[in-house]
Amino acid sequence: MKDMNAADITGEYREAVLTFHSGSSRKVFYTEIESPMPDGRLIVSRTDLNGNITHANAPFVDMSGYTRGELIGAPHCILRHPDMPAAGFQDLWNTLKQKKKWHGYVKNLRKDGGFYWVYATVIPNIRNGEVSGYTSVRRRPSKTKVKEAEALYRTLE
Amino acid sequence: MSYTFTVSPDFNPDLISGWFFFNTWLQKNLNEPIHLELYNDFKSQRQAIENDEIDLIYANPFDASSLVREKGFIPIACPDNASDEAIIALNIDSEISNVDELQPGLRISKTDDPDVNMVCSLMLEPANLDTQNTTSSTRATYVLVAKDLITNNADVGFFLADTYLKLSEITRQKLKTLVCSDIHDIHHLLLAGPKISHKRDEILENLLTMAEHEKGLGVLKSLGFTKWKAVEQEDTEFMIDLMETLES
Structure with a gap:
């Protein structure tokens, strides 16, 4: 996956190199600027079996800061924030492989280096008994739940 | 046949x-x-x-x-x-202006419309509200849900957006939208x-x-x-x- 472009970043930023489940890595730039999810907004996306995005609704496009063209075909980990512990995503993949629904609080990285917190639900799309991809819905979490998640994730880094 | x-x-x-x-x-x-x-x-x-x-x-x-x-x-x-979107509405005189201000003990008026109730319940989550700390009344129609809000028999009402927007002018003037879903799909x-x-x-x-x-x-x-x-x-x-x- 392409590294983030420093020219896209708004405000002061730090950098990190993330290594993903697939073994690939990406240099990311991130800021302390939060773009909270507006009330009522639900982000919907679908991916194929490899985690590449095949569907993005308008709220997803808006919140991510990417264009729809940039999102479609990109791996979902394009949203991965360096503050998210790898253990959380390992749990996600382990749960989905068992054809079960996964829930979790996730800090997502925007194209401009900012972030937004979501409560994410992911389910495997089962067709004729086989998993054909994944559907994810992300919605605005409560502030108290975000604080709890932040505290927990710091212990998992 | x-x-x-x-x-x-x-x-x-x-x-x-x-x-x-x-x-x-x-x-x-x-x-x-x-x-x-x-x-x-x-x-x-x-x-x-x-x-x-x-x-x-x-x-x-x-x-x-x-x-x-x-x-x-x-x-x-x-x-x-x-697309089907849902609205949580309030009495026009309610001092509430965003979901975070809603408190436990909230009185909800709704119909038995399953997808609207599900989406509206999700929109209450940021205020840490769920079935455990709210009460709800189920009405036969959205007009009766609106009436509950107007008569202060409920704090919030769950509506199908399309139906809410087509309530009579007189009814709409007595209500306001707290939040509308933005799902599209x-x-x-x-x-x-x-x-x-x-x-x-x-x-x-x-x-x-x-x-x-x-x-x-x-x-x-x-x-x-x-x-x-x-x-x-x-x-x-x-x-x-x-x-x-x-x-x-």
């Missing part, structure tokens, strides 16, 4: 005549007898579905899940450029049951060309639609996956 057609009970009451016009138009174009049966509530409609009394249905996304996966219905079409759709599924392509062809004929266009207008678009099995499976994802 006569077929039975029904419409999800959450339709706007102003559109009753539109659905009768549509049923007449469909009968004429298919040259088949079709009876339109409208139910007052979801419970009685579900009972009819359970008894295999329904052949054609304009269903809400929530019910579409069980119709497709458990009853063997297949998708035909949905209105173009339409869920919508009502027309489904064919096993007895009429062999006519799916014929029905679809008629629907897709409906706007090209004067009579068809008039019927579309009476339903508040501009045109229909085809819905394939995978489109429906996606929406069902989405509803399943929201049910959490």
